[in-house]
Amino acid sequence: MNKSDFDFLSSLLRDRSGLVLGEDKAYLLESRLGPVARKHGLTTVDDVAAQLRARRGAPLELDVVEAMTTNESFFFRDTRPFDQFKDIVLPQLLEARRATKSLRIWSAACSSGQEPYTLAMILKEEAAKLAGWRVEIVATDLSTAILDKAKEGLYSQFEVQRGLPITLLMKYFTQAGDRWQISQELRGMVSYRMFNLLESPTALGRFDIVFLRNVLIYFDQATKTQVLERVAKQMPSDGYLYLGGAETVLGITDRFQVLPGQRGLYGVVDPGQKVAAAG
Amino acid sequence: MVARRILEGLNFAVDEAADGQQALDRCLEQMPDAVLLDWNMPVMSGIEFLRELRGLADAQQPVVVFCTTENDLSHIQEAMSAGANEYIMKPFDSEILESKFQQTGVL
Missing domain, CATH: 1.10.155.10 (Chemotaxis receptor methyltransferase CheR, N-terminal domain)
Structure with a gap:
């Protein structure tokens, strides 16, 4: 070329x-x-x-x-974010939202669906704590072809072995020839939409938890700032943002701050707080 | 053998057995931390070996990961109810093997 x-x-x-x-x-x-x-x-x-x-x-x-x-993705990609989700984020928000019993999660750049389905599996495993709750997982990607694959929830033998414990494969998948399909129930827990991160996410609504892992690495500095600040506007002050383990907000935005000792997991910084601190 | 090379790359000291009976004898001599187990073997199959192994009283039980071309759900269910800790369907790659050993806590 x-x-x-x-x-x-x-x-x-x-x-x-x-x-x-x-x-x-x-x-x-x-x-x-x-x-x-x-x-x-x-x-x-x-x-x-x-x-x-x-x-x-x-x-x-x-x-x-x-x-x-289109990027490679797998179930439980890096186990740490999902341990944090189960042990820190979910208990915290279940307490904070006990009056409304409602949670919204955004899996941004969800690729072929492994991340939102991993979240759906964790929520199913924690179902006892979520009785009476309305938990919505919105998964977006730029590619309609990859969204079609995600909706179908059909994976190769290689894909289902990357990170997914065999007990969860047995529990939530059915065998379809040499491929494996995630159950109808789990597919029903995720709503897929086409969305370009360069556009405003306002129409997607507000989210308590946003997974934006391993996407920013493809953007230049100014775009990273713009994307993160728009995401911050869609989140409450006690919301949680996930970035990839190798990503950072340092020098990009002060709307998020990493949680002490929790690499990859960020809390929202209220703009009002910044003004007060500066004053 | 591919698996041996991957395991040695993960700093395991690897011992090999040609069939289930040989594997059981080796385990009785010195119990390993983990067993990577094929299904189809002469003399004693992988599933027979696993049942014998799990039936050993007072033994420090190793983690057992099946690694086989038997890729249907019924084999997986049979292996898990016989006491396997994880199951790898062939073909596989180093990443899959490593993640299965991580999940079972051997790594």
């Missing part, structure tokens, strides 16, 4: 999804866009670039964005 095609495609991806693609990632364009090219009757990634230059906004553009922003 020549430099001008690389620059064109990386700029298109940045505009459409916020994905920042370094020049060392040219191989990723080649490997992921090859199948997209063939699907559209083209031969090379250069042909894809040429076609997109001629006609922006075509279905080809959507396929290119989807192919480049």
Whole structure:
């Protein structure tokens, strides 16, 4: 691929999804866009670039964005966030919301559904504490193709073995040939919506808990700030935000603060608090 | 053997047995911390070995992780009710093996 095609495609991806693609990632364009090219009757990634230059906004553009922003995901990805969810976040919010008995959780950039279904499994395992509660899991992703896969809840043998204890596989999945499908009940606990993190999340409503793990790494600094500040506006002051273990808010926003000793788990900082502290 | 290489990479000292009977004899000599167990073996199958092992009185019981091409739910259920701690369906990769050993607390 020549430099001008690389620059064109990386700029298109940045505009459409916020994905920042370094020049060392040219191989990723080649490997992921090859199948997209063939699907559209083209031969090379250069042909894809040429076609997109001629006609922006075509279905080809959507396929290119989807192919480049789809990431590997697995059940109970890193066990720590889910231990924190069960042991810290859930008990705290069950106490704080005991009057309304209502919780809303957002799994942002949910990919093929492993994260929201992991949360659904934990909620099922904790069902005794949640009797009479209304808990909503909203899962969003930029890619409609990946959302279709998530809704279907059908996973390969490799996917169900990454992080998922066998007892939970036996309990919540049925075997469908050489694949495994998550139960209808768990699928019914998650509502999927297409959403681009570069847009305002106001229409999604307010969330007590937001999982935004391993997404910000693809954005530049200004976009990270914008995304986090918009997310903060959708959260109450006792809400919880999850970021990936390697991510940080330092130098990006002061609307979130890591919980002492709990890497990856953040509390909301009320803007009023900041003013008071500054005064 | 792929599994041996992965386990050695995780700092396990690995001993191998050709069948269930040999494995049981080795366990009686020196009980390991964990057993990675195939289903289909000559002389004594993996599930027979597991039942014998779990029937040993006063033994320090090891963690047992099945690792087999028997990938249907009924085999998994049979293994778990015989006392397996985890179950790996072949083919697998190092990440899966590592996560199963982490889940069972061996790592």
